[in-house]
Structure formats: structure tokens, C-alpha cells
Amino acid sequence: MDVTLHLAQDPEADALLGRSPLAALTGMLLDQQIPMEWAFKGPAAIAGRLGAEDLDAHEIAVMDPETFAGLLSAKPAVHRYPGSMAKRIQQLCQYLVEHYDGNAELVWKGVDDGAELLRRLQDLPGFGKQKAQIFLALLGKQLGVRPEGWREAAGGYGEAESFRSVADITGPESLAKVRAHKQEMKAAAKADKAGKATKAGKTTKSAGK
Numbered sequence: 001m002d003v004t005l006h007l008a009q010d011p012e013a014d015a016l017l018g019r020s021p022l023a024a025l026t027g028m029l030l031d032q033q034i035p036m037e038w039a040f041k042g043p044a045a046i047a048g049r050l051g052a053e054d055l056d057a058h059e060i061a062v063m064d065p066e067t068f069a070g071l072l073s074a075k076p077a078v079h080r081y082p083g084s085m086a087k088r089i090q091q092l093c094q095y096l097v098e099h100y101d102g103n104a105e106l107v108w109k110g111v112d113d114g115a116e117l118l119r120r121l122q123d124l125p126g127f128g129k130q131k132a133q134i135f136l137a138l139l140g141k142q143l144g145v146r147p148e149g150w151r152e153a154a155g156g157y158g159e160a161e162s163f164r165s166v167a168d169i170t171g172p173e174s175l176a177k178v179r180a181h182k183q184e185m186k187a188a189a190k191a192d193k194a195g196k197a198t199k200a201g202k203t204t205k206s207a208g209k
């Protein structure tokens with residue numbers, strides 16, 4: 001795995017994501033409740049604070065939890081919730097050590113079925129179906145991992161040029177398109193919620209008559 005990614009919008013951080021399967025998984029894990037670029041800069045920041053050029057699942061898995069959480073909490077913090085994310089990263093690394101000898105690439109290497117790969121990703125601590133599908137789409141679209149049926153397994157995120165997630169970001173222009181799509185989805189969800197609340201209110205008034 002040695003490709004050029006543009007998720008962190010930072011050359012050094014993106015270089016690490018492109019050559020390190022564990023860094024890519026960790027960036028995906030961090031990608032929630034903070035800007036995407038911040039999340040994907042995280043692996044490089046963690047590696048730097050560990051005095052290493054890459055992340056090592058074996059090393060992180062056995063670190064003292066408070067010490068590791070302190071690394072993520074040091075300013076600038078790696079995440080808005082550094083303590084909880086430190087715990088999740090350690091859980092991910094412990095799982096990889098137990099099931100894949102600490103080699104993150106073995107999660108997908110040699111897998112020839114998209115549905116099986118999705119299952120493996122969903123089994124990872126911190127990876128729900130949506131996160132697993134987005135990472136599967138990233139593997140297929142940018143990292144050359146394309147088992148049979150990968151697009152179908154990735155759902156809408158697997159569609160070509162869908163600009164729905166990090167899987168479609170290859171530079172500033174595509175980043176802007178993905179960000180616009182997310183804003184549209186948030187607005188639609190907010191409108192839907194407001195509509196349901198209004199409907200519920202009308203139903204309550206009707207029942208009270």
C-alpha cells in the first residue's frame with residue numbers, strides 16, 4: 001500500500017495514510033464529530049508523539065491507557081474527545097493484534113468478496129455499518145482493493161463520483177463537493193425532524209380536543 005491520498009490536506013499526514021494501513025484505519029475511526037482534515041491528521045500526530053514514523057498496533061495495544069490518552073490530549077488535542085478516542089484506538093489495535101497479528105492490511109488482503117470484506121470491517125471496534133462502508137469505498141476507489149461486489153457492499157458510497165464521503169476526496173475541488181453534500185444531508189435531516197415534530201404536535205392537539 002503506497003498511494004497518494006488527500007484526506008488530511010497535509011502532505012506528511014497524507015503520505016502516512018497512503019503507506020500505512022493502520023494509519024488509514026485510525027483516521028477513519030477518528031472521523032466523527034470533528035472536521036475530516038483534523039481526523040485524518042490524527043494518525044501522523046499520534047505517531048509523532050510516540051517518536052515513530054508509523055503506528056504500531058502491538059505497541060499501542062499494550063500502552064498504559066492513561067499514558068496513551070495523555071498523548072491524544074496534549075495540545076493541540078488529536079480529537080474533540082481525546083480520552084474516549086484513545087480508548088477506541090487501543091481497542092482497535094488490541095483487536096488487530098488478536099485477530100490479524102497486528103497487521104491492519106490483513107483485514108482486507110486476499111479477501112475476494114465485497115460482502116465478506118464489509119463484514120470484517122464491521123467487526124472492527126468502533127466501525128459501524130456506515131463507517132465500514134465508507135472505508136470499503138475508500139479501499140476500492142483509492143487504494144486499489146477491489147474484491148468482487150465491493151461497490152455493492154459499499155452501498156451509495158461505492159458509486160462512482162458520488163462525492164458522499166472521504167472515499168471521493170482527491171483534492172480541494174472534490175473536498176468542497178463532499179462538504180456540500182454533507183451540508184445538504186444535514187439540512188434535509190433537520191427539516192425532516194422539524195416536520196415530524198410539527199406533525200406530532202398537531203396529533204397531540206387533535207387528541208386533546
